[in-house]
Amino acid sequence: MAEKKLQRSESNTLRILREYAIYFIMLGIFIIFAIFLRDKGFLSGVNIMNIFRQTAMISIMAVGFTFLLASGEFDLSIGSTVALSALVGALVLQRAGIIPAVLAALALGAVVGVINGALVVKVRMPSFLATIATMGIIHGFARWITHLQAVPVTNDRFTYIFGAGNIGPISTLFIWTILAVVVGHFVMAKTSFGRKVLAAGGNKTAAIFSGINVTNVKWLLFIAMGMIAALAGLLYTGRLHAARYTYGEADLFTVVAAVVIGGNSIYGGKGTVIGALIGSIILGMINNGLILFVFSLDQQVIFRGVIILIAVALSPKE
């Protein structure tokens, strides 16, 4: 009996360690880089802001993805939604103003979400398969809409708001990130909607028996995810003063990695938005560090894959 109790408390300590491991890891990596990359300016304010700038879109999408994953669903089409909404936004911007452009991009994201959600909750396809298919379709549209041509953006106010501007030393991208994380965190942790998401992913049957409309909850999450991907598309467009069909191509991989490293379970029922942000920052720091260490792009990609494997191996299992 006493032995059993001991084992329990041991595993409790382990669980607590695991829960906060992510913070220690972030700190550890930061310290290592700060020491070894001291001469290359890792600690400079410009470089730190650069890390945030580079991870902003990932962090923002990770917020949406955390919700989907918490409800037990996936959306693999986010990368191609980024590209298509960037192009649509930029094209509308050339012909009309900022507001129509933003509305058009967000509407596109919403439509993608409505379709993804319908396929999952109404047609009852596994989200994994449904969104692989829509990913391909959206990617096709993104290539087709401008025949692979980039769409330049010259509207300064647009680029200022969506990523290229700075307020003092602070990038507008940083503000967007903080906004997304704060809203996401409070919705997840403090609203009844957040509880419904967690219940839907934790035990769908119990959620339904408790009177929760799981169908609507999940559908709403897909729509929100589509719109968040569209926002990321606008941010890429603003930051780089142009829209391209290649935007977001590698983002799915990084977003999933950030969310999982952040301590979210791929089995649903758990969701930490702050964790996802930290996961994203860790990946951003590693990326930044690898560049400063002068690793090639290929090597960076390999490295990131290894990191994901380690993170998933450490994450709690069923």
Place this chain on the structure above:
Amino acid sequence: MENTNDAILKMSGINKDFSGVQVLFDVDFELKRGEVHAIIGQNGAGKSVLMKILNGVFPRSGGTIEVDGKEVNFSNPQDASNAGIGMIYQEFSLIPTMSVARNIFLNREIKKAGLTADSEMLAQSKAILEDLGVDINPKTVLRDLSVSHKQLVEIGKVVSQDKKIIIMDEPTASLTKGEVEILNKVIKRLKQKGISIIYISHHLNEIFDVCDRVTVLRDGKKILTEKVADVDLSKLIEAMIGKKMASGTVYETKYQIDRSAPPKLEIDDLDLGGSQKVSFKLWPGEVLGLAGLMGAGQDRIIKAIFGILPELEKDMALDGKPVNIKRPEDSLKYKITMVPEERQTQGLVVDHTIKSNINLSILDRLKGILFINDRKANAVSKKYVDELNVVTDSIFKKVKFLSGGNQQKVVIAKNLAAEPDIMILNDPNFGVDVGAKQEILQLVRRFADTGKSAIFISSEFEEVGQVCDRVLVLKDGVIVDEIYRDKEPITEQSLLTAVQ
């Protein structure tokens, strides 16, 4: 060694304890060649433990088992199978995505030159099923069959393996009357071939149709073994429940139930597929019991009310106003809640805390303008944890670390938090420890005594008698009897007799 040449199986002095808790006491059981021998008893009497020992699932703590005069020690079901013992499981051991023929020959496929001989297996499967007198195409994919046909395939699979002893655990639970007759014919055919059958069932009447002898177990002890011709139903029931007639405390009704007043709930013409449709009323202050054997329809009634089986046609009225409940979400709006059968898979999010489980049904009520009012959420959780005496050090403990009884209390707390007018409880005491059982029964009674209504199902008829004001007795989807507490005492014995 003594060799009784007509006994194919002899289990002597079987004892079994699970970490110190004795569940079988010196049980003797003998099966003759070509005999159909029934084992009956209440839940927890030890039937399934005894069969699992025979089948090599559990090791025994004491006693001997002889098959065909030779002492045997099975350490797994494969050993038992090799010795000629086959088991037909209640939950089917079939692969839903495979054809009937592939299922029948699973893991013992007929091969020619190393390849599976599919046409040969099809032909043999056809012969096996025809021999049983059932008309099933062996090419059919299993999941396309009805539940009862699946059961017959399962029987065919075991029968075709040349077993000497076949254990049938509740074989008729999912069969219709016509199919039960098919099964009876199959059993007679097996007998003629000299195969012996152990027949476990709660349907006592069936035993008189097909069995030669019957053994009754109670609380882990063998009470009697008799030829079925020498016993009758009342003797069997008496043996099953013993002399402890007024055992459980009866929780008295404190609310003045007025059945001339308009009812809280009215169900009309609910079609459960029986010969008649089901209609009944539920009044404020009542705990209404639904009693029947497995598959008699009690679970479908509550699922129809709660919106899990909206396809079952019915007219439903609350406080005299017609309502249409299509999903559980609607039920909650009409203040109907349910304590489901499977607390872990249907009632709780076990990885979440007590608090978040209790709050699950009332999230919208806890909401402020934007955010959940955390103080209120804590207060509600705390209130019910105290009121229901959930044993835990905090409301932030994950539910999976609670005992079965405390988990069930959390489910009930979740229901009560939603302030229901009608609470449906489906076997709430299954797998709950003795102390918590009584507390849960009292909770149900107290709930109704505040003028609310409850619908109560239990696999323990004793409990039905302890709390219910009125019991509807169901058989094959039809209400066959209605017992009022204030007219005659509702006892385990009266219910056991009524449901047969």
